[in-house]
Amino acid sequence: MDRHDVTLTVNGRTSTVSVEPRKLLVDVLREDLGLTGTHVGCEHGVCGTCTVLRDGESIRSCTTFAVQVDGAEIRTVEGLAKGAELHPLQDEFWDKQGLQCGYCTPGMLMRACEIIEGNPDVTHDQVREGIASNLCRCTGYQFITEAVCAAAARMKADSAETTGAQA
Amino acid sequence: MTTMDRPDAPPVRTHKENRKWVGQSIRRVEDPKFLRGRGGYIGDMTVPGMLHAAVLRSPHAHARITGIDAAEALAAPGVHAVITGAQAAQLCDPLPDFGPDPAKHTWRCLAVDKVRYVGEGVAVVVADSRYLAEDALALIDVEYEPLPAVVDPERALADGAPLVHDDLGSNCAYERTFDFGDVERDFAEADVIVTDRLRWHRSGGQPLETVGALADFDHATGELTVHTNSLSFTSYLFMVAGTMKIPANKLDIRPVPAGGSFGSKLFATKPAVIAGMCSREVGHPVQYLEDRVDNISNCDHHGSDRVYDVRLAMMRDGTIRGIDIDTVEDYGAYIQFGVGHHGNALAQVVGPYAMTSVRYRVRAAMTNKNQQGAYRGFGSEVNNWMLEQMVDKAARELDLDPVAIRRQNFIREFPHFIPTGNVYDSGDYDGVLDKALELSDYKHWRAEQAKAREEGRCIGIGLITAQERSVFSATEFWFWFDEPGAPVTSMPESVTLKVDATGGITATLYSCAFWGNSPETMVAQLVAEEFDCDPHDVAIVYQGSKNGLPATGPGGSRTTVMLAGAVEGATAKIKAKALRAAAHLLEANPDDMEWVDGGFQVKGVPEQRKSLADIAVMLHLFKHSFPEDMESGLEDSKVFDHPYTTMPSADRKDLGVFYPFMGHACHVPVVEVDLETGSVSFLAYAAVHDCGTLVNPRSLAGHIVGGTAQGIGTALYEEFVYDDDGQLLTSSYLDYLIPSAMEVPELKIGHHETPSPYTLHGIKGGGEGGRMMAPAAINVAVNDALAHLGVRVTELPITPDRLRAAIRAAKSRESG
Structure with a gap:
């Protein structure tokens, strides 16, 4: 071929x-x-x-x-991770137990990344609707949604800090 | 009632107070590798020279194979071998089968002379890549002589049905009726007999990762090594070895993490055998991974598929006296687990209710479908659903409050032996119910329901109370038969703990392939509790079956309790040696010493102390400082056997204790039904679970939410649909509908902790989580929403089609 x-x-x-x-x-x-x-x-x-x-x-x-x-x-x-340092999404998935078997997790993380990068002010409901593109068979989505929201808040705070520092 | 004396229960334990790690929602120790995309699943493994296998599946539900021509496939680019079913039958013996009569419903890795369902494998190709293997599949020419298919389980049992297995002589693989307690008396004395016919269609675990194996047969040593995401067979190795016709000590099965299972990777022997057979034939390592169609159509793990005719003996005041259950189960074309699913149901057949008799008739039907295996609940979740529909119907017929009728019948004294002989070790069903009523805002929703009804909206509340048995004993698989009588099965689980010279602790696990549960986190927390270390500092190793200690593996919500027993036992041995060593070093009397914060010290003299690391370095490197009989090192193992299981009586009127640690839950979904579209949506969902002492509450909450999501699938969306000719209409996720984030509501989760008197810390199993209860609760909620219209749905899943048909039928009854 x-x-x-x-x-x-x-x-x-x-x-x-x-x-x-x-x-x-x-x-x-x-x-x-x-x-x-x-x-x-x-x-x-x-x-x-x-x-x-x-x-x-x-x-x-x-x-x-x-x-x-x-x-x-x-x-x-x-x-996503920078060496030893996990991306905020990875860290919040870990903290909130937004994964069980871990198999859907890479796809879910990339979709969540797209959602947050597209809208740093994303709401809980928007996250839930946004991740409906990806199936997870273990978690029932609740802790994934929590984790994505927490990561979004952290990333926003980090970016405000960075912007503040630059200003 | 019983026909035997009951053996003593294990001693009642005093549980440790002020636990430091058990009960903490620590971050799981398994997670970082998965978060980084370095999970090491079976599909991620490659070894030099590895080839790939693909399986040709039957397009027919039932047909004779009259010829296979594989010459063209064999000549195709990159192809190393084609093995047909007939050839495979020469290379391998039948697959391991716990069914009623394995010689008459023989199950093999590939079909030999006849295919019995759509998707059954008929040949396997081994090639340089999966692409080339699949190319070659298209070149295999199979001649089939189609036979009439039988798809409906009740038709399968009728005279004149086509036979799935000619040797069996009928499609009834098993039939038996058991009476527990005085059924005749309870039904004779009942004021009212509530009857119903209920239908639960088949769904399945459908983990996002399929089953796979990487096998490497070494012709130099005669040894076969198989990496697989099925569980690691340590105690059951002989099953695969037998099929492969190799000595068990020449087989090593090594576990790799599984991307979900939900039961469906339990004893998934077929992929391991296919890969092993191919590797032995071609002399290369061979990887066989099911694709999604393989998994949906040919995984051997479809879930329960039952028809129930049930009678409930009731007193007018709401007292439940007894239950008479007549069930036909559609097992599909093979029956690898026998009717163990019904044994499982018998562990908690009466739910939380104090009824005194049970009649249980089961008939196992063979049909032209993929066979049943395990799916989270293993048949008990179906019993929960059946029982709650019956209790709900009784409340309506007797005009009683659905909460009151349940509370009125609760078991309140423990330990409690139910009529089948199984024991409920402990429980507090009132406590769980009270918490659930509060958490769900039950009164508020009843008021909302009334308001909505005035507006023509249909809101329903589905309060159910149900059991989650944990820590199975294999008795449930064999008490169906009088002969051969087996002794009680011990179902061990083992852990080795090693304290290295620096005091670091490594735990070795022997069966617990990770499959989304948290065996490593559980062990790390339990070890940390014993040794006062940080759970994230405990290293975990999985041993393959070779040189493994006895181990059964996960299933039936047993992992945490069994691992806890093993950790406790291994810890006791290590601490005994460490105490002796510390006493020797301090020239103290061991009786005067105590374990405090990670070391042994003289009571009341904290400066007279040796930490675990102090002791470990001496024991590892300076053995000659100790008495002659002390050996170097600080390592020990515990093989922990099932702590509470007893024999059934010879007449099988008492099945003995086989599932003693009894969890409980109350689920309260609030749904709204759209009468025009037949769709069901959630307005709220509360769940309170009691599985004894919690080890990691957030992990348990994950099982509750995740299990509920699966239960929502079972209740509303998921079904393996076969048409009348046995064609599988749902062979992809476009048709087999798994709930997404939009179908699963936010749950309010409550925990209640009633410690088991018999286990370490009072832990009970909880891994099957919300799937034990959600189908029952959602069905009750839908019926509650539509009761005023005379609609009662008795069939799952409640698809829009089924719901609209029920609404139309009620309307035509009303107008007619």
Whole structure:
């Protein structure tokens, strides 16, 4: 089968991989780039387990061919923490027990990231509606919603502090 | 009533006061790796030379396989092997089966001469990649001779139905009726007999991660190593070894974290056997991961699928005397767990109510569907639903208050033996109910309901009170049969604790694959409680089955209680050695010393003290400072056996104690039903649970909310639908509807703690959480919303179609 070169910038690092046109983005991330944090759940775009951000917007990597996102900037769960320091979303998920088995968590975190970055003043109800794109079989969503709201508040406070410091 | 003397209960314990770590909602020790995307699930594992397997599934519900031509597939690029069902039957023996007559309903990893449901595997391809393996599947040519399918369990039991297993001679795999207590008397003396017919359709755990295995057979040593997200089989290793036809000591099954299970990865032997068989054939490591269609159609873990005809013997004042249950269960095409699901129900069949007799008839039907396995509740949640619908109907027929009728019948003296022989160790059902009435703002919602009704809106309140049994003994799987009689099953769980030379503690677990529960956090908190350390400083290791200690694994809400017993036992051994060492070093009498804040000291002389680290370094490095009989190191293990299980009577009129630590809960959903669309939405939801002493309240709350979300799915949305020809109509998440954040309400959660007298700290199991109660509560709520219209729904899930049909039928009755 034909192969195509696909160049992706994933979590700030640019790589070129040679792939069959049918190869899914999630498989390129997991198999070619070794980023196994992004999982597959339903395999046809319903459950959101495979969610990653493409140029800042969430997509289903299990129904996206890698060749469709040639040249894109991709963010995955592996890009959230800065070394030892967890992203506020990760830290609040830990604190509020917004995860049990952890399998939907990477997709949920990336979707939550998109929600907060798109609206730093996001309300509890907006978070709940926003994460309805992603299924979680363990938690019943309540502590996820709590965690996302807490992270949003923290990120807003942090950014106000940073802005204040700069001013 | 009983036909045997009951053995003594275990000694009643005095529980530690002022616990430091048990009872704290600490951050789970498992979580950081998952939050960073480094969970290490089975699909994340690769090893050099690894190949991939994919399974060809039957498109027919029932058909003879008259030929398979795999030549083209075998010649396809990257393909290493194609194994058909007939070939697999030469390579492997049947899969392990606890069913009534395994020789007559034989279950194999791939179908041999006949397929019995849509999705059953007929051949497996091994190739360089999953893509290539699936390409080759399309090239396999299978000739089928379709047979008529049987889909409805009651039709399956009727004369002339097509036979799922010819050797069985009928589609009834098991039938028996048990009487517990004086059923005849209770029904003869009853003022009113409330009857109903109820139908619970099948749903399933559907974890977002499917089942998988990575197997590596080493022809040099004859050893098979399998990594799998099923539980680690330590005590049940012989089952897989038997199927693979290898000695049990040549098999090592290593657990990896599972992305959810909810029961559905319990003894998931088929993927491990398929991967193992393929690896042995091709001489490479082979990974087999179910895809979503495999999992929905062929996971062997669909949930309960029951028809109930029930009679409840009632006195006019609301006293419940007895219950007569006649149930047909649709087990699908195989029956790997036998009728254990009904054994489970018998552990708490009377709920929290003090009735004195039970008749239980079960018939297990074979049909052309994927077989049943385990789903959170394991059949008890279905019994809870049935019983609460009956109590609710009794309240309506007798014009009694639904809260009062429940309270009136509560069991209040413990330990209490129910008619089946199982014991309820402790409980405070009034306390839970009172808390739930307050938390749910029950009076307020009754007032709102009345107001809404004047506006033509249909609001319903679904108060139910129900049990959550915990810590199973395997008796429930075999008391169905008089022969072979087995002794009582011990169901052990083991922990090894090692104190290293610096005083750091490592706990080794032997069966508890992580599957979303918190075995590591539980053990870390329990160890911290014993040793006065920080739970986040306790290291946790999972041992594979090889060289493992006896261990049963999670299931039936047993993990925390069993691990607690093991931690307590291992701690006692370590502290005994540490005490002796400290006394020797301090030249003190051990009897004069006590454990205080992480070390041993002379009573009343805190300066005469050795910390655990002081003792550990001496024991590890300076053994010659101690008496001859003390060995180096500070490590010990405890194999903890089921603390309270007894034999059934020979005549099976008393099933003995098999599920003794009895949790309880009260759920109060408030729903609104849209009469025009048949949709059900939540206005409020309160849940109060009592599972004894809490170890990590937030983790338990997570099981309550998460289990309730699954219960909402069971009650309103989720169903594996097979059409009359046995075609599976819900083979994807577009059709099998799992609740999203918009379908699950915010819960108000209350905890009540009635410690068990028999377990460490008084802990009971609570892992099955809200799914034990939510289906019952939601059904009661919907019926409460529509009672004034004469509508009563008796079938789950309550889909808009079913609800609209019930509303239409009530209207036509009214106008007719």
